[in-house]
Amino acid sequence: MQNLILTDIMKTGHHYFYGQYIDFADIPGQQIDVVNDYYLLPTDLGKYIRKIAIICSINPTYMQSKEYVQDLHSRVARLKQLGFKFIIASPWESRANVTHNDIIKNYADKAMLTWYGEYDWFWFYMYDKHCGTQFSFDHSDKKYDFLYLNKQSRPHRKKLYKKLSENGVLENSLHTRWPDRKLPAEYELPWAQDYPIYGMDQDIYEKPYNETNCSIVSETNDNDYDVFMTEKIWKPIIAQQVFVVHGNYLYLQKLREIGFKTFGNYFDESYDLEQDSNKRIDKIVSLCDKIRTKNWQDIYLQTKALRQHNFDTLFDREKLSKEINKTLNLFLEFADSSQVPS
Numbered sequence: 001m002q003n004l005i006l007t008d009i010m011k012t013g014h015h016y017f018y019g020q021y022i023d024f025a026d027i028p029g030q031q032i033d034v035v036n037d038y039y040l041l042p043t044d045l046g047k048y049i050r051k052i053a054i055i056c057s058i059n060p061t062y063m064q065s066k067e068y069v070q071d072l073h074s075r076v077a078r079l080k081q082l083g084f085k086f087i088i089a090s091p092w093e094s095r096a097n098v099t100h101n102d103i104i105k106n107y108a109d110k111a112m113l114t115w116y117g118e119y120d121w122f123w124f125y126m127y128d129k130h131c132g133t134q135f136s137f138d139h140s141d142k143k144y145d146f147l148y149l150n151k152q153s154r155p156h157r158k159k160l161y162k163k164l165s166e167n168g169v170l171e172n173s174l175h176t177r178w179p180d181r182k183l184p185a186e187y188e189l190p191w192a193q194d195y196p197i198y199g200m201d202q203d204i205y206e207k208p209y210n211e212t213n214c215s216i217v218s219e220t221n222d223n224d225y226d227v228f229m230t231e232k233i234w235k236p237i238i239a240q241q242v243f244v245v246h247g248n249y250l251y252l253q254k255l256r257e258i259g260f261k262t263f264g265n266y267f268d269e270s271y272d273l274e275q276d277s278n279k280r281i282d283k284i285v286s287l288c289d290k291i292r293t294k295n296w297q298d299i300y301l302q303t304k305a306l307r308q309h310n311f312d313t314l315f316d317r318e319k320l321s322k323e324i325n326k327t328l329n330l331f332l333e334f335a336d337s338s339q340v341p342s
Helices: 015-023 060-064 066-081 102-107 121-130 155-166 206-210 231-238 251-257 277-291 296-302 304-314 317-335
Strands: 002-006 031-035 050-056 085-090 112-116 144-148 212-218 242-246
Touching: 002 317, 015 031, 015 050, 015 121, 015 317, 050 066, 050 317, 060 066, 085 317, 112 317, 121 231, 121 304, 121 317, 155 212, 155 242, 155 277, 206 212, 212 231, 212 277, 212 296, 231 242, 231 304, 242 277, 242 296, 296 304
Parallel strands: 002 031, 002 050, 050 085, 085 112, 144 212, 212 242
Antiparallel strands: none
């Protein structure tokens, strides 16, 4: 079947990424043609079984422009007449983080589907950014216990940081709490004059990963109804570093479901099964306090195959494609329906 996806009605700059993401899909029996520009729509639309248009919500400030809003409404109206169904794109964010968005408020109705990041968007993005990159990771000489990076201040991050600090867990660690505490200059991105700069969150510098035993991954959310994976987990996986994750309920379980392995055979990962976010924090603090005294040289020897498996899985295009297929199938199913799937 032939399908057409217009990647961004207003061409706000992310159509390129959306198009590349869609190109990763390989759904048997489905041909998906991608168009990145509203003004380049094909004239023979009748040959397409499904026609989908994406409304990018990456920058809600656009909605403050009267001209932008008028143009958006005009294009949506025309595309509706041409038989298009609409998807609001918020793959850079989790379900919990987009409720404030004016585009979501104005367009999230039964005639439109909202596309959230979940677990495959940043997997795709990190694959695309780093596949073929030659890194210099070396875990033979460790100086610090943890690498613990906190950029944007969030309530759940403040809670964990406070408890880790109060329990002395971070005494021999590299850790940040923006904007007050930054890494020593030698551990920051050497090509960035004043990190964090927009667009560099997904860059990787080997030195902090080489010299720390374990990453405490501080994810965007810690709720119990969503699993959102960002570059924060894919970076230690690329670095082949051991990790503990402060994230959503059943985050590690989802990671395993999509083909990755975690470290439950080497330390207690029951924190992932704790639905209460405060109790999950307590378990993470207790775990991190205990594993500080582990023989990390032995752990890195014992987990070599596991860490290599994760690295290989991240850069396995076929496995990533299968996960992206699931999202694209939701798009196609939505196009066949008059309502948003539950």
